[in-house]
Amino acid sequence: MxxxxxxxxxxxxxxxxxxxxxxxxxxxxxxxxxxxxxxxxxxxxxxxxxxxxxxxxxxxxxxxxxxAHKREYWVQVDGAVTNEAINRLRKTVAINVDGKLYNTKPCEVFLLDEEPPLPEREPPIRFRKEIPAPWLRMILAEGKNRQVRKMTAKVGFPTLRLVRYRVExxxxxxxxxxxxxxxxxxxxxxxxxxxxxx
CATH class of the missing domain: 3.30.70.580 (Pseudouridine synthase I, catalytic domain, N-terminal subdomain)
Structure with a gap:
């Protein structure tokens, strides 16, 4: 069964x-x-x-x-993410996968206007009053090892919290x-x- x-x-x-x-x-x-x-x-x-x-x-x-199937992630990043960084994420980012450079496939990326409806994380992320920690909605059709984290770090906004919201x-x-x-x-x-x- x-x-x-x-x-x-x-x-x-x-x-x-x-x-x-x-x-x-x-x-x-x-x-x-x-x-x-x-x-x-x-x-x-x-x-x-x-x-x-x-x-x-x-x-x-x-x-x-x-x-290929779509995976949607809600991603909290460190710093006031720029439109330039979002556009780079949408097109392609060169990341290291198993010691080789890999160009990510185009994906959907949106800046969320407000914090998504998620339970508090235990322990919570480290809060710094003077540095924004906005949320992105990222929809990928691939899943390399630690891909989302590598992508946001590459464009200058490291991931603080990562939640996979859906698969298809x-x-x-x-x-x-x-x-x-x-x-x-x-x-x-x-x-x-x-x-x-x-």
Whole structure:
């Protein structure tokens, strides 16, 4: 039987169930069948949506780069981000991937007018009254290791907080860190592959 869950991975939790030193893992928060694993990963210091499943076909389709799918991130950056930096992010940025320069694909980037509706992070980011910490909405169709963080740093505005809000039509809307929702196969496939592309 195939299982499908979406979870809101908390900050400073590894995207795996097996223990590593003293770090928290998904096993500290989620009780799912033994053969269910995350599709892809979110960095230890990132938060948000992860899909857990034992559906090997779905796993392959989401991890194979030729089946591009949109991932939306809400990204808090350090400093008053400029229009020039946003335009650079939209076009392409040269980042280091596995020791080689990689030019990112064009993506959608928007400056948010207000803080997105997210739970407080524990611990919160370091607040500095004199330096702005605005939020960007970034929609990518690729997912290199630490790509969003490398991109914002390259244009001069390092990432302070990074939350993956959605993958295609699946989102963490209304969820809290440590939250889990079980979904059925039809709904998952509809939202990922056949629904209205956002």
């Amino acid at each position: 195939n299982y499908y869950f979406i979870i809101y991975k908390p900050y400073l939790v590894l995207s795996q169930f097996s223990p590593v030193e003293e770090k928290k893992t998904l096993a500290d928060f989620f009780d799912v069948p033994k053969d269910v694993y995350p599709v892809g990963r979110l960095d230890h210091d990132s938060e948000g949506l992860l899909l857990l499943t034992n559906d090997k076909q779905l796993n392959h389709r989401l991890l194979d780069p030729k089946f 039509g699946l989102s963490i809307d209304g969820m809290q860190p440590g939250g889990l929702k079980q979904l059925d196969q039809h709904f998952v496939y509809e939202q990922l592959f056949y629904g209205n592309k956002k």
